Amino acid sequence: MSADKLVVDLGERSYDILVGPGLIGQAGALMLPVLERKRVFIVTDSNVAPLYLKKLEGTLAGVGIDFASHVLPAGEATKSFAHLEALLDVLLEAKVERQTTLVALGGGVIGDLVGFAAAILLRGVPFVQIPTTLLAQVDSSVGGKTGINTRRGKNLVGAFYQPRLVLADTAALSTLPRRELLAGYAEVAKYGLIDDLPFFEWLEQNGQAVLALEPAAIRHAVLTSCTAKARIVKADERESGLRALLNLGHTFGHAFEAELGYDGRMLHGEAVALGMVAAFDLSARMKLAPQEDAARISSHFDKLGLPVRLPALDGSSWNADRLLAHMTLDKKIKDGKITFVLARGIGQSFLERDVPSQAVAALMQDFVKMAGS
Secondary structure, three states: OOEEEEEOOOOOEEEEEEEOOOOHHHHHHHHHHHHOOOOOEEEEEEEOOHHHHHHHHHHHHOOEEEEEEEEEEOOOHHHOOHHHHHHHHHHHHHHOOOOEEEOOOOOOOHHHHHHHHHHHHHHHHEEEEEEHHHHHHHHOOOOOOOOOOOOEEEEEEHHHHHOOOOEEEEEHHHOOHHHHHHHHHHHHHHHHHHOHHHHHHHHHHHHHHHHHHOOOHHHHHHHHHHHHHHHHHOOOOOOOOOOHHHHHHHHHHHHHHHHOOOOOOOOHHHHHHHHHHHHHHHHOOOOOOOOHHHHHHHHHHHHHHHOOOOOOOOOOOOOOHHHHHOOOOOOOEEEOEEEEEEEOOOOOOEEHHHHHHHHHHHHHHHHHOOOOO
16 A cells, blocks of 8 residues: 655645555655765664664665664653753764754654754754654654653653654554554544544544554544644644644643653553543533533543543542642743633634633542542
C-alpha cells in the first residue's frame, strides 16, 4: 500500500507528512530529498530501539546515508533538563554539524525532546520525526511544538521548531500495548470534539476498529487527525489563538499528570481523555453545553477503556487544592487568568478566560470525591 501525503503549509518551512505501513523500511529514500548532507543522528528509546533501530539503520545505509545513534531511557521522565543536557553532550561529542539531521524515532517523549535539542543545538539543526505511537502520529509529531517538563509543570520549557519531514508508519502501531493505543485514541477523539462532529460520530461507530488497527479504520483516523492538525498549525503556528483549541482537556490533564509526578501511573493520553471529560462537564455545569453531550463523551471513552474518573491511589489520595495549584502554572495563563478550552457541544469548542474559579474548584472537588469509584 502506498503512503498518503499531507502538507503542513508554512511557506518556506513547509513539510510533508507521509502516512502508511512500512515507511520505516523506506525511510532512507524518503529522507534523502530533505537532507542538507547525507549524515543523520538517530535518537530513540529503550522500548523502540530493539524493534526498529536496526531496520532504520539498514535503510539509511542502503542509500548511502552516514548515521550514528543514541538510545535514551523510555518514559515521560526522560523529558527533563538532565536528559536534554546529556543528549546535547552526546551530540556535541559526536561532532554534529549544522547540516546534520537529527532523527526522532519513537513516541511523543522522544519527539518532543529531540525536537527541542534540534532547536537549540548550534542554534538550530534540521530534524525528522518518525513517530511510532498513535499519540505521536496524530498529534505531537506534527506542528513543531517541542519541549521538556520541569518540576513546575509539563512542557513549560520548549520552542516552536518545525521538522523537515514526518514519517508515520502505521505498521509500527502493531507493537503497541492496548493501553498505549488507547492513550493515542484520546488525541484522535480530540479532533472530533474540537470542531468535527461527523468525525466523532464516525469514531463512535468505528472506535473499536481503530483500536484493532483495521487498515482502513486506522488510515482514516490518522489522516483525518493529521489533516486537522496541519490546517490549524497553518492558521496559527505559534498558538496565538485558534491553535490553543488543540489543548482541549490538557489544562486538566497536565494537572493530573503533574500531581503524579509523571511516573507512568497515568499516561498523557489517559490524562487528556479525563481532562476532556472534565472540560465538557465544566461546560455543562456552566450551562454552555448540553449535559447529554458530556455524558455521551464519558460513555464512549468508558466503553473503550479510557478513564472517565480519577484512579484510586495506593497509600495517598488526590487533593483538589493541589490540582488547582498545578493549573495555575498552565502555559495559557494571561494576565493571571487560565484560558480554558470549553465547548457549546460536541464539535463546538472555544476559548474562555472568564471561568469562575469556584466552578473549577467545585468540579475538582467532585472529581476527587469520585476517585476510584
